[in-house]
Amino acid sequence: MSAAKNININLKIWRQKNASSKGSMETYKLDNVSTASSFLEMLDQLNEQLVNEKKEPVAFDHDCREGICGMCSLYINGRAHGPDTGITTCQLHMRMFNDGDTIYIEPWRSKAFPVIKDLVVDRSAFDRIQQAGGFVSVNTSGNTIDANSIPVPKDDADKAFMAAACIGCGACVATCKNGSAMLFVGAKVSQYALLPQGKVEATQRVLNMVRQMDEEGFGNCTNTGACEIECPKGISLENIARMNREFLKASVK
Amino acid sequence: MALTGLFLCLFLAGHLAGNLQLIFGTSLQFNEYALFMTTNPAVKILSYLTYISILFHAIDGILLTFQNKAARPIGYAKTDGSSSSFASRNMAVLGTIILVFIVTHMVNFWAKMHFDESMPLQETVVESPMGELTLYNTVNGSYVNKEAVEVRNVTDFYDPQLNLKVGQGYKDLHKITFEFFKDEKFGLIFTLGYVLAMLAMAFHLWHGFQSAFQSLGATGSKLTPAIKLFGKLFSVIVPLLFAIIPIYIHFSK
């Protein structure tokens, strides 16, 4: 890896005062950005500059800054979480960019993810989909069975674990030309559909989660596959196919 | 979408087998086939299923596309198409091209076959002691002298003196097709239009074939690669063979 150096960049960033204002792309110049810094650190540096200039800093989502919480978002140069695959924006580094580059930064665009301010969008639609069916019933009357005492075939356990890796970031929705949430919902449905613990609510789960997904205003999946490529956690299209199977099964029951 | 799409793929394969007789069969064989296709009751049922499928598929596809557009009311300032294929992003445009083609195609051939009162009939020219003689072929394999009969109700041969039906002829769709693509003024344009429509079809199926199985949840580690391979072969070979026919006709002597 080449040594870190400093680069000067141009930024085109979506600025929007609040949910009801119109918003527009604004241009900023930022000098002396270390290529060793993360993308979010670069935005911190920009905000410091804006505060020093007595301007409103750019609002953006972030929390863990280590790729596990799913809070950071950002549509960077036409791609969810920017160039590079299998990463969240907090894991994106400035070494992916060159001196003099112009970088576009936009919020996730979806009817179901309204902008709250600047680059921050409201992803509570995902929470409501989870609440509609993303749970299992557990006997808590004193004779709760330890999960590990229920045998699960290794292959199923692995697939459920891979589905459970979804961090609910919304990159799949942001990148999908249809603004579809099928990869997210497919992962959540699969995670339970593959395990014995999930069988009890299986029929209702898939119907309720899909209904909620449609009510939130997400688009329909046409299998373009962009979600799978942009997902930071490698959730595969197979989860959507599994949800489709579960949905068909539940619909004819 | 998936069921109608796959049914239409079956239709395409059948339709292609018939059309290939324009190259590999005699005009009589082709016209026999055309008569069979317009009169056989089993084929009638299939053809109604096909009309319904095309209508449903097109309407469903257009509704789907509008819903999906509505799921992203504000678009991105910068987009990058690298995470999905051209065909998958343009299914509705490709489908609309196919729809326009289907309508013109039906006006040019299907409507003529069904409703044109002045369809030419299959003829055979033979050498006789009296010189060249033009005969009409009849559907039961015999011939009637063109000079000796009167044609009524498009295909019925009548003895004018006795006022009796003496046979029934084949509509010469073969001739109509050859004249269409060999037309001095427009033959080349019609041929090019046909080829372009087949190009759109190839792209539509390049994405659509495997997409249908994903939509139905019919996936698996062995099944999916096989379907993808078959779909790619199908989407190239079938439109290509369709397209060769008008090219062959246009340049034939």
Ligand code: HEM
């Ligand atoms: C003979 C003609 C046609 C064939 C064989 C065909 C085949 C298919 C297949 C197999 C699919 C995939 C279904 C799925 O993913 O569930 C599909 C999707 C689609 N078709 Fe067609 N189609 C034809 C004509 C049309 C027409 C006339 C339209 C009209 C506008 C159209 C518009 C669409 C759309 C919008 C989609 C869904 C988008 C997608 O899955 O990406 N198609 N088609």
Ligand code: SF4
């Ligand atoms: S499926 Fe992937 S892209 Fe979609 S919300 Fe989950 S982690 Fe994010």
Ligand code: FES
């Ligand atoms: S800030 Fe937690 S995943 Fe990026």
